[in-house]
Amino acid sequence: MSAVRVVVADDQTVVRDGLVTLLKLLPGIDVVAAASDGEEAVRLVAEHNPDVLLVDLRMPKCDGVEATRRVRADHPGTEVVVLTTYSDDESVLSALRAGARGFLTKDADAESIGRALQAAAAGQSILDAEVQRRLIEGAATPKPADLAGSGLTPREIEVLRLIADGLSNTEIARRLVVSEATVKTHINHLFAKANLRDRAQAVAYAYRLGLA
Amino acid sequence: MSAVRVVVADDQTVVRDGLVTLLKLLPGIDVVAAASDGEEAVRLVAEHNPDVLLVDLRMPKCDGVEATRRVRADHPGTEVVVLTTYSDDESVLSALRAGARGFLTKDADAESIGRALQAAAAGQSILDAEVQRRLIEGAATPKPADLAGSGLTPREIEVLRLIADGLSNTEIARRLVVSEATVKTHINHLFAKANLRDRAQAVAYAYRLGLA
DNA sequence: CCGGATCTCAACCCCAGGGTTGACCCCGCC
DNA sequence: GGCGGGGTCAACCCTGGGGTTGAGATCCGG
Numbered sequence: 001m002s003a004v005r006v007v008v009a010d011d012q013t014v015v016r017d018g019l020v021t022l023l024k025l026l027p028g029i030d031v032v033a034a035a036s037d038g039e040e041a042v043r044l045v046a047e048h049n050p051d052v053l054l055v056d057l058r059m060p061k062c063d064g065v066e067a068t069r070r071v072r073a074d075h076p077g078t079e080v081v082v083l084t085t086y087s088d089d090e091s092v093l094s095a096l097r098a099g100a101r102g103f104l105t106k107d108a109d110a111e112s113i114g115r116a117l118q119a120a121a122a123g124q125s126i127l128d129a130e131v132q133r134r135l136i137e138g139a140a141t142p143k144p145a146d147l148a149g150s151g152l153t154p155r156e157i158e159v160l161r162l163i164a165d166g167l168s169n170t171e172i173a174r175r176l177v178v179s180e181a182t183v184k185t186h187i188n189h190l191f192a193k194a195n196l197r198d199r200a201q202a203v204a205y206a207y208r209l210g211l212a
Numbered sequence: 213m214s215a216v217r218v219v220v221a222d223d224q225t226v227v228r229d230g231l232v233t234l235l236k237l238l239p240g241i242d243v244v245a246a247a248s249d250g251e252e253a254v255r256l257v258a259e260h261n262p263d264v265l266l267v268d269l270r271m272p273k274c275d276g277v278e279a280t281r282r283v284r285a286d287h288p289g290t291e292v293v294v295l296t297t298y299s300d301d302e303s304v305l306s307a308l309r310a311g312a313r314g315f316l317t318k319d320a321d322a323e324s325i326g327r328a329l330q331a332a333a334a335g336q337s338i339l340d341a342e343v344q345r346r347l348i349e350g351a352a353t354p355k356p357a358d359l360a361g362s363g364l365t366p367r368e369i370e371v372l373r374l375i376a377d378g379l380s381n382t383e384i385a386r387r388l389v390v391s392e393a394t395v396k397t398h399i400n401h402l403f404a405k406a407n408l409r410d411r412a413q414a415v416a417y418a419y420r421l422g423l424a
Numbered sequence: 425c426c427g428g429a430t431c432t433c434a435a436c437c438c439c440a441g442g443g444t445t446g447a448c449c450c451c452g453c454c
Numbered sequence: 455g456g457c458g459g460g461g462t463c464a465a466c467c468c469t470g471g472g473g474t475t476g477a478g479a480t481c482c483g484g
Contacts, residue, residue, distance in 0.1 A: 093348070096344075096348045097348060101341075101344075108336075111334070112331075112334055112336055115327055115330060115331050115334070115336065116331075116336070118327060119324075119327050119328075119331070119338055122323070122324055122327070123341050124320075124324055124327065124328070124338050124339070124340065124341060125338065125339050125341060125344045126331055126336050126337065126338050126339075127336070127337050127338075127339065127344075128336065129313075129335050129336060129337060132308075132313075132337045132339075135347055135348070153429085153430060153431085154430095155430075155431065156430095158278065163412060164412075164416060165306075165416070166408075166409065166410075166412055166413035166416050168409075168410075168470075168471090169470075169471070170470090175275065175277070176275070176278075177271075177275060178431085178432070178433085179432075179433055179434085180433095181432080181433045181434060181435090182431070182432050182433060184471080184472075184473090185431080185432075185433080186431085186432095187471085187472080188472070188473070188474090189430095191472080191473095196378075197378065197380075197472090198378075198380075198411075198440085198441095198471075198472075199410075199411075199412040199471075199472090200375060200376075200378055200411040200412050200414070200415050201378035202412070203412050203413075203415035203416050203419075204376060204377070204378050204415050204419070207415075207416070207419045212416065212419075365459090365460060365461085366460095367460075367461065368460095380440075380441090381440075381441070382440085390461085390462070390463085391462075391463055391464085392463095393462080393463050393464060393465090394461075394462050394463060396441080396442075396443090397461085397462075397463080398461085399441085399442080400442070400443070400444090401460095403442080403443095409442090410441080410442075410470090410471095411441075411442090425484100426483105426484090427482100427483095427484090428481105428482090428483090428484105429480100429481085429482085429483105430479100430480080430481080430482105431478105431479080431480080431481100432477100432478080432479070432480095433476105433477085433478085433479105434475100434476090434477090435474100435475090435476095436473100436474080436475090437472105437473085437474085438471105438472090438473085439470105439471095439472090440470095440471085440472090441468105441469095441470085441471085442467105442468090442469085442470095443466100443467085443468090443469100444465100444466080444467085445464100445465090445466085446463105446464090446465095447462100447463080447464085448461105448462080448463080449460105449461085449462075449463105450459105450460090450461085450462100451458100451459090451460085451461105452457105452458090452459095453456100453457085453458090454455105454456090454457080454458105
């Protein structure tokens with residue numbers, strides 16, 4: 001595989017030069033140009049037709065989101081990886097919607113950046129952990145602690161969680177790779193134990209337990 | 213940097229063996245064990261404490277989502293990368309919510325898989341392009357689920373709240389002093405508007421809206 | 425080794441719940 | 455006056471969910 005050709009864009013000279021230097025040390029990465037604002041970035045992409053554009057979000061003239069949009073529109077062969085100081089809610093989504101493949105924060109190390117560039121060139125997408133967490137939203141880490149007192153068996157808790165996700169019995173059966181009869185049995189048991197009448201009450205119960 | 217220690221889990225022997233062979237050829241990847249079902253995967257993770265678990269979604273005993281949840285709960289030091297044949301809507305989100313770091317389809321090449329494993333071990337997350345696209349689309353409209361923007365009439369919201377309290381249709385009818393037919397009408401309307409299938413999903417919807 | 429708990433499954437019954445259609449009233453707005 | 459939307463109701467159908475019984479498999483602690 002030949003080296004991934006990259007254009008770097010950042011308005012801060014220190015950051016830009018630092019990035020270029022760092023990336024040049026990485027095997028498989030080839031920095032072909034560096035831009036100091038969005039317009040220049042778009043121009044340089046047109047000129048060099050790189051595999052990836054590594055671009056800062058906050059830039060004068062034309063910001064990262066706008067640059068991303070233009071590049072994706074005019075040069076579908078060039079993937080975009082966004083680099084930013086803050087994993088700020090607003091711009092993140094805008095950039096991703098504009099077609100960015102990857103999203104990194106500036107505390108990423110050289111290897112991480114390199115990996116992201118390689119991945120982008122291959123059509124994969126790498127996200128900063130924090131960004132992915134936000135993207136997935138309901139990252140509410142479950143608390144296996146207090147539901148111990150419910151008297152439910154592990155299997156019953158699993159079933160309850162799936163009920164709370166709005167799945168039907170057949171869907172639950174498929175998910176757990178058991179027969180529907182088994183699912184019904186578990187459900188009847190947990191209804192009896194928790195004094196529930198139907199799955200609607202079960203969903204409410206699950207939410208109160210913090211299962212969803 | 214030392215090699216990334218990986219446990220592979222897939223119920224299909226061919227796939228599993230193929231993966232192990234492929235991965236062993238990659239520099240920086242160390243396959244320490246291979247499991248043929250979810251339970252075995254969880255057990256092997258406990259035993260070897262690897263950096264990453266590469267797991268298939270569809271497996272007997274305990275599927276990929278379940279395995280992911282358990283591993284993330286019991287072994288926070290082990291990241292999970294999911295591998296699947298089809299980028300099916302449902303399971304993808306479940307897996308990611310369960311704590312998966314990466315998501316690949318089986319048409320990924322060895323290098324892509326290797327990159328994903330490296331990234332996961334470093335706390336980054338790699339997603340299959342298609343999966344990311346879906347994720348972004350989904351996040352694009354995160355909250356049409358606002359009381360005001362839900363398009364529900366006051367009466368429908370009232371009914372929804374009572375459903376979330378676990379009341380049956382006849383109980384709701386008595387409470388609102390209307391006939392059961394009326395209640396069913398309201399329910400059908402709100403199901404259509406909020407794209408719900410049954411009252412169980414309605415309860416979950418109500419909780420997410422903050423109605424209970 | 426036996427009893428209890430858990431998980432698994434099958435067959436059956438019954439009805440609440442969900443889908444559909446069509447109807448009437450009342451109110452606000454054009 | 456006419457039109458639309460919200461609220462009210464009835465009749466129908468039929469699937470899925472909930473209840474029951476009964477039974478085999480496994481595992482574990484006494």
